[in-house]
Amino acid sequence: MSSTDTSTATSTAPQEAVTDYILAQEQKDQLRFLTCGSVDDGKSTLIGRLLFDTKLIFEDQLASLEKDSRKHGTVGEDIDLALLVDGLEAEREQGITIDVAYRFFATDKRKFIVADTPGHEQYTRNMATGASTADLAVLLVDARHGLMVQTRRHAFIASLLGIRHVVLAVNKIDLVDFSEERFNEIKSDFETFAAGFDFESLEAIPMSARYGDNVTGRSEKMGWYNGPTLLEHLEGVQIGEHELAQPFRLPVQWVNRPNLDFRGYSGTIAAGSVQVGDELVVSASGKTSKVDQILTPQGEARLARAGEAVTITLEDEIDISRGDLLAAAGSRPDVADQMAAHLIWMAEDALMPGRSYIMKMGAKTVTATVTEIKHKINVNSFEHVAGKQLELNEIAFCNLALAAPVAFDPYEANRTTGSFILIDRVTNATVGAGMVWFALRRATNIHWQALEVDKTARADSLGQKPAVLWFTGLSGSGKSTIASIVEKKLHLEGRHTYTLDGDNVRHGLNKDLGFTDVDRVENIRRVGEVARLFADAGLITLVSFISPFRAERQLAREMVGEGEFIEVFVDTPIEECKKRDPKGLYAKAEAGEIKNFTGIDSPYEAPEDPELVLNNVGKDPEDVAEEVIRYLRANNYLLSPSLVSGGGGI
Amino acid sequence: MDITATGLTAERLSNLRRLEAESIHIIREVAAEFRNPVMLYSIGKDSGVMLHLAMKAFYPSKPPFPLLHVDTTWKFRDMITFRDETAKRLGLDLLVHTNPEGLEKGIGPFSHGSSVHTHIMKTEALKQALDEYGFDAAFGGARRDEEKSRAKERVFSFRNASHGWDPKNQRPELWNVYNARVAKGESIRAFPLSNWTELDIWQYILTENIPMVPLYLAAKRPVVERDGMLMMVDDERMEIQPGEEVMEKMVRFRTLGCYPLTGAIESDADTLEAIVKEMLIARTSERSGRLIDHDDSASMEKKKREGYF
Numbered sequence: 001m002s003s004t005d006t007s008t009a010t011s012t013a014p015q016e017a018v019t020d021y022i023l024a025q026e027q028k029d030q031l032r033f034l035t036c037g038s039v040d041d042g043k044s045t046l047i048g049r050l051l052f053d054t055k056l057i058f059e060d061q062l063a064s065l066e067k068d069s070r071k072h073g074t075v076g077e078d079i080d081l082a083l084l085v086d087g088l089e090a091e092r093e094q095g096i097t098i099d100v101a102y103r104f105f106a107t108d109k110r111k112f113i114v115a116d117t118p119g120h121e122q123y124t125r126n127m128a129t130g131a132s133t134a135d136l137a138v139l140l141v142d143a144r145h146g147l148m149v150q151t152r153r154h155a156f157i158a159s160l161l162g163i164r165h166v167v168l169a170v171n172k173i174d175l176v177d178f179s180e181e182r183f184n185e186i187k188s189d190f191e192t193f194a195a196g197f198d199f200e201s202l203e204a205i206p207m208s209a210r211y212g213d214n215v216t217g218r219s220e221k222m223g224w225y226n227g228p229t230l231l232e233h234l235e236g237v238q239i240g241e242h243e244l245a246q247p248f249r250l251p252v253q254w255v256n257r258p259n260l261d262f263r264g265y266s267g268t269i270a271a272g273s274v275q276v277g278d279e280l281v282v283s284a285s286g287k288t289s290k291v292d293q294i295l296t297p298q299g300e301a302r303l304a305r306a307g308e309a310v311t312i313t314l315e316d317e318i319d320i321s322r323g324d325l326l327a328a329a330g331s332r333p334d335v336a337d338q339m340a341a342h343l344i345w346m347a348e349d350a351l352m353p354g355r356s357y358i359m360k361m362g363a364k365t366v367t368a369t370v371t372e373i374k375h376k377i378n379v380n381s382f383e384h385v386a387g388k389q390l391e392l393n394e395i396a397f398c399n400l401a402l403a404a405p406v407a408f409d410p411y412e413a414n415r416t417t418g419s420f421i422l423i424d425r426v427t428n429a430t431v432g433a434g435m436v437w438f439a440l441r442r443a444t445n446i447h448w449q450a451l452e453v454d455k456t457a458r459a460d461s462l463g464q465k466p467a468v469l470w471f472t473g474l475s476g477s478g479k480s481t482i483a484s485i486v487e488k489k490l491h492l493e494g495r496h497t498y499t500l501d502g503d504n505v506r507h508g509l510n511k512d513l514g515f516t517d518v519d520r521v522e523n524i525r526r527v528g529e530v531a532r533l534f535a536d537a538g539l540i541t542l543v544s545f546i547s548p549f550r551a552e553r554q555l556a557r558e559m560v561g562e563g564e565f566i567e568v569f570v571d572t573p574i575e576e577c578k579k580r581d582p583k584g585l586y587a588k589a590e591a592g593e594i595k596n597f598t599g600i601d602s603p604y605e606a607p608e609d610p611e612l613v614l615n616n617v618g619k620d621p622e623d624v625a626e627e628v629i630r631y632l633r634a635n636n637y638l639l640s641p642s643l644v645s646g647g648g649g650i
Numbered sequence: 651m652d653i654t655a656t657g658l659t660a661e662r663l664s665n666l667r668r669l670e671a672e673s674i675h676i677i678r679e680v681a682a683e684f685r686n687p688v689m690l691y692s693i694g695k696d697s698g699v700m701l702h703l704a705m706k707a708f709y710p711s712k713p714p715f716p717l718l719h720v721d722t723t724w725k726f727r728d729m730i731t732f733r734d735e736t737a738k739r740l741g742l743d744l745l746v747h748t749n750p751e752g753l754e755k756g757i758g759p760f761s762h763g764s765s766v767h768t769h770i771m772k773t774e775a776l777k778q779a780l781d782e783y784g785f786d787a788a789f790g791g792a793r794r795d796e797e798k799s800r801a802k803e804r805v806f807s808f809r810n811a812s813h814g815w816d817p818k819n820q821r822p823e824l825w826n827v828y829n830a831r832v833a834k835g836e837s838i839r840a841f842p843l844s845n846w847t848e849l850d851i852w853q854y855i856l857t858e859n860i861p862m863v864p865l866y867l868a869a870k871r872p873v874v875e876r877d878g879m880l881m882m883v884d885d886e887r888m889e890i891q892p893g894e895e896v897m898e899k900m901v902r903f904r905t906l907g908c909y910p911l912t913g914a915i916e917s918d919a920d921t922l923e924a925i926v927k928e929m930l931i932a933r934t935s936e937r938s939g940r941l942i943d944h945d946d947s948a949s950m951e952k953k954k955r956e957g958y959f
């Protein structure tokens with residue numbers, strides 16, 4: 001601050017106006033984004049422009065609160081905006097950018113944190129670092145050159161690190177005469193290429209960072225462009241709370257014990273929300289308890305959600321320490337000591353499979369080794385290549401083995417509970433960053449003892465009871481409709497299911513079979529066998545087949561086994577089915593165009609003693625499907641996972 | 651999960667709440683990972699916010715680390731009073747360190763000049779204190795928007811055994827996972843306010859009503875004009891030179907440090923709201939020529955490499 005500045009504020013503007021303005025800004029949210037581009041694409045100029053212009057806008061707003069509102073003169077065109085984001089002396093000496101820099105600016109709507117990262121391939125690690133906390137990426141291209149190899153690389157790394165929103169800044173548009181055609185060409189190239197990535201939003205904006213066109217202010221030279229300016233887009237882009245929609249997760253950072261009467265677990269909520277009374281599970285031990293108290297930075301609360309730094313107390317005294325993960329009891333994370341993950345290598349010394357590193361995952365620290373490099377990924381072509389070791393800035397898909405089981409979610413679902421760093425045991429340097437894909441071996445307490453993997457073990461690991469729901473009835477009776485709603489409902493409850501119906505089986509497994517009686521029997525036998533195998537795998541299997549003959553249904557019942565076979569008779573009268581005739585089959589059969597059609601020239605033998613009879617005439621299929629769910633519940637097919645085998649199954 | 655049914659909206663946490671949560675996360679992480687952490691308390695507004703966050707992070711417990719103030723013996727008396735009151739009010743353990751050799755040699759800004767004074771009584775004194783107590787982590791209230799060398803510094807900033815910072819050899823820092831491993835003698839400087847801007851700090855002070863040293867507020871104070879600066883006559887060590895005249899003026903301070911090195915500004919702003927307003931608006935007149943200040947930032951980078959905070 002200038003010490004010679006002795007200016008006094010002589011404003012007569014009401015104090016409250018300014019205070020209100022400042023306080024109103026408390027409600028604005030925050031957007032973290034990453035900028036990447038190659039040398040000379042104009043990245044520094046662009047960031048400088050954003051910093052400079054937003055500061056002017058802000059100051060104008062404040063000044064306008066003053067009675068004698070001052071306006072600023074126009075900015076000299078010749079200020080070198082890039083100087084605003086000039087680097088370290090060490091970098092200036094070498095004329096390069098070596099590191100991620102963080103910059104800040106704000107508007108009335110949002111505060112922005114910019115991770116400014118160098119674009120060269122040898123800086124993949126820096127880009128990954130900047131991307132790890134960003135909600136959005138701004139990829140710069142020079143309008144004269146269009147998409148470059150590095151644009152592909154930047155998009156790939158952004159997507160790998162879980163960024164869902166991308167802006168393609170087509171810069172230096174002034175050097176191609178503000179050409180709409182050129183812009184559209186680059187934009188469509190990018191859209192084609194980015195279609196393979198699952199970006200939620202993708203906005204291409206033509207701009208000139210140097211002259212300010214479409215950065216913060218609309219360009220007068222591009223009347224043809226009616227999209228947003230960069231700043232408008234950054235202010236308005238909806239960043240969904242992806243984490244908020246996930247099941248509750250709280251990595252325990254700190255156990256808070258001021259006295260014997262208080263035992264709190266502190267950490268930052270990584271996903272979902274929590275309320276007093278919710279049932280939580282300590283994922284490593286499988287112990288559960290209910291939330292008693294929630295302390296937030298704003299005091300005691302009934303509820304807290306992803307992003308908040310809280311302290312939680314539980315109703316029961318259970319053993320919890322730093323590194324444990326508290327999770328929604330109904331939706332547990334994976335617990336495993338082996339996993340498959342993407343790994344970015346960040347050290348000069350190559351990664352050696354078999355060598356032991358320190359893994360830090362949330363608040364958990366554990367010893368880890370990479371057991372196998374499945375493949376390396378060429379960051380420019382995305383090709384998979386074989387490799388024995390991983391060099392600085394390389395990315396690979398690996399298997400890892402840990403000294404103890406840890407709780408985690410796939411990175412795709414949660415960037416906090418699915419990420420880790422690797423630390424060198426000797427130098428203590430951070431050498432790698434990983435994003436978990438899946439567990440390779442589940443480590444639950446029950447399964448430690450299970451020597452043989454049998455049907456029960458498989459079902460337990462899915463946390464459910466296997467069953468075959470066999471829907472039988474005339475063509476057009478509504479079997480498939482009901483079965484598919486039932487499957488959806490089961491799926492929503494987290495059950496593992498599969499549906500076999502006439503169509504998907506007839507086109508593959510049974511495509512050699514026709515509609516003669518012999519073929520019908522063989523058809524059912526095969527389907528019965530597949531259903532049995534699926535039940536053996538622990539799934540709830542829904543079979544939707546006309547299956548007109550009692551004997552074949554009996555055969556299927558015997559194959560699957562009593563107690564797991566549920567025969568559901570969809571009892572729709574033939575008149576009604578003919579009336580519906582969704583595929584026009586009855587009409588054809590009656591015209592003699594289809595032979596051996598059930599109900600017309602082939603018999604349907606109604607079940608004598610089905611587990612469930614459904615009558616859907618005049619009813620909402622949802623309600624009919626609910627009858628099936630009620631039956632399953634009443635007969636203990638849908639117990640809560642932890643009760644399936646009487647233990648803490650995961 | 652039906653989010654609306656639980657009273658939650660899909661709205662994101664506000665900027666201040668996100669910053670607050672991030673800082674608390676960092677503070678807890680340091681407390682959990684290090685054997686012997688300390689919080690540097692410089693009595694200014696950033697320190698005040700950092701301390702406020704530390705109180706929240708461990709509530710209902712007290713922060714599990716002491717505060718350290720490096721006292722050059724030339725701080726404003728009001729600062730020292732405020733420091734002691736704050737520690738007492740919050741029930742915290744406060745360590746005060748002064749460089750004993752500097753004290754013996756009578757180092758001071760009037761006799762030795764500001765750069766010798768700062769080096770011996772601040773930089774060296776800090777290193778002494780960290781070594782003497784064996785602290786392996788020290789919290790500082792610095793922000794990345796303050797000056798350029800900070801923009802690239804990590805939240806967990808690694809220091810070698812002689813407290814030096816090597817900008818070219820920093821540990822990558824991803825997500826909110828911080829590498830806290832250090833060998834004997836090495837340490838980490840942790841910056842929980844890294845992502846706060848000055849405006850965020852003031853907004854937070856206003857919304858949370860955080861107590862500040864009264865020197866930030868305008869009041870009638872005795873000052874003399876020296877080298878184009880209004881210097882407050884804070885104690886008898888300040889000699890009034892021929893031609894100088896002690897004036898009672900309405901003044902306040904924008905930053906707080908050693909009183910002979912800190913210029914006052916004339917102002918009527920005697921409430922926090924008024925200061926914030928004045929501070930934000932004053933900027934507009936200040937912009938020309940002050941946009942970039944190469945010398946300042948390069949010298950800060952150099953100081954940091956030598957172990958300055």
Ligand SMILES: Nc1nc2c(ncn2[C@@H]2O[C@H](COP(=O)(O)OP(=O)(O)O)[C@@H](O)[C@H]2O)c(=O)[nH]1
Pocket residue numbers: 037038039040041042043044045046082171172173174175207208209210211
């Ligand atoms: N004509 C024109 N020049 C630009 C534009 N943006 C940047 N430049 C110039 O391109 C050069 C490289 O810009 P700089 O921001 O340093 O690139 P960086 O290496 O990506 O940070 C500089 O000479 C800029 O003035 C633009 O939109 N139009």
